[in-house]
Amino acid sequence: MTLALDKPPRAETTAEAAAESVTESAADLAARHGLTVSGARPSLPAYVRELWQRRHFVTAFATAKLTAQYSQAKLGQLWQVMTPLLNAAVYYFIFGVLMNTKHDVPDYVPFLVTGVFVFTFTQQSALAGTRAVSGSLGLVRALHFPRAALPISYCLQQLQQLLFSLCALLAILLCFGVPPALSWLLAPPALALQFVFNAGLALVLARLGARTPDIAQLMPFVLRTWMYASGVMWSIDKVLADRDLPHAVTVLLEANPAAVYIDLMRFALIDSFTADRLPPHVWAWATGWALLAGAGGFLYFWKAEETYGRG
């Protein structure tokens, strides 16, 4: 009764195959019974639908990660606000006090803190995105879900983190005498655009990081360079005014997505940061970057959906 197999048999030798046709190939058998290839990449509309069905998982995973982060600390969730504040304090000490940048810029503390928080959002999303798939191989190899849920969930976690930071920022703004204004209402749309951009960026980096884990080692350096080029600690227009830089470099610095989102947030929140300090077509840039990164990143990530999880 026992069937010994020393080499893989080509013909199906199980009972029903034997009963029906010994020579029928596995592919024909599968097709006849409506079986599909396991783990094949779904079509784009199906993929979007699956992702939408898992939206509760995406949000629950993000919130869980955020809560788990400080759950062992004595001060607990207080660190959600303390960490960004300490971060801003360090930058203020170095760039504001030691290097004396603050005389060039009015309302330097709100200016700096806004820049730090907004850039940290993009920076952390990119970092988390790089490790989103390669760092969650256990999850990817254990459960079915659209893998895009992971990078998006990590970005959502960073957005939640930023909302905590913004509470601290609002307190700082009021402390430094920046009055509440109607322009504060511009902050949510700017944030929404930045979130879409970040998610797209994280999706691209997640695919790259899944294939080449070395990217994760490289990212901190890339991100630090990006931070210094984005005018987090100083005002780009002040620096550009003194120098005779080629036009291309000026355009590049002004179109830099991180700088665009930082400037928009400063414009929304700080009354001394007036519209004439914004680069031209800033909302168009912000929307364009969000659409390009969001749609492009999603497509790029989906193209390799079936390969995630390979060791």
Added chain:
Amino acid sequence: MDAAEAAPEASAPGTGADPAPTAPAPTVVVDAVDIVYRVHGAGPALARGAATPALGRILRRRGGADAGVRTVHAVRGVTFTALRGEAVGLVGTNGSGKSTLLKAIAGLLPVERGHVYTDGRPSLLGVNAALMNDLTGERNVRLGCLAMGMSPEQIQERGPGIVDFSGIDDKGDFSTLPMRTYSSGMAARLRFSIGAAMDHDVLLIDEALATGDRAFQQRSQARIRALRERAGTVFLVSHNNKSIRDTCDRVLWLEHGKLRLDGPTAEVMKEYERFTGGKS
């Protein structure tokens, strides 16, 4: 082992499938599947560690041969067909490729060669990877169920049942404490309970029966039987020969990634126990 060639008509895969007048439909067709793992940064001991050879390897990579990557050929040319209503056991010594094959059936690991065809989407029983030790048991139930694809309404409905089944609240209100405070048995029970809360078309179980104390083992065996009745096909990977005998009517024996024997439970297990030297 003695390679007794049996005639195809003598190789009825399971006692459960025989008496049916119409042949049951296949739910999983595995066709000459090879699975290869690629391990980065694990070159030969001499080349590893120093920076210069590592750089050399990166440069050489352009030539085609990927010198910095070692491959592990985990499953080699496995072919079989599983039918609706079957419970298939997978046995083999450690590292024989059982769990890898299971993950390929689930579509979670890409195959190198060959094809895996399935009816619907097979699910691996187990949500360990989705759970977080710093969260409370209750929140982990919610997270695990969402990860398996349940809707919030389903979780509302089944959540209390999952906690009850795991029995973690028997010794105090543990479901509101972080999972890191649980004993290993409690955590394993909660993980099994979450994983077993879904109904599946094709259910894949990896060593899930060996968790918890005796009372819980009996409860989980009953749950597996119930799941099996509702599921189309069940695959079970276990080192516990008794649970294989109790649950499965057909057994695949893998050794070094190759399918060594495929047949009714009693016969394959007899050979397997002879091979491993006694009842483990």
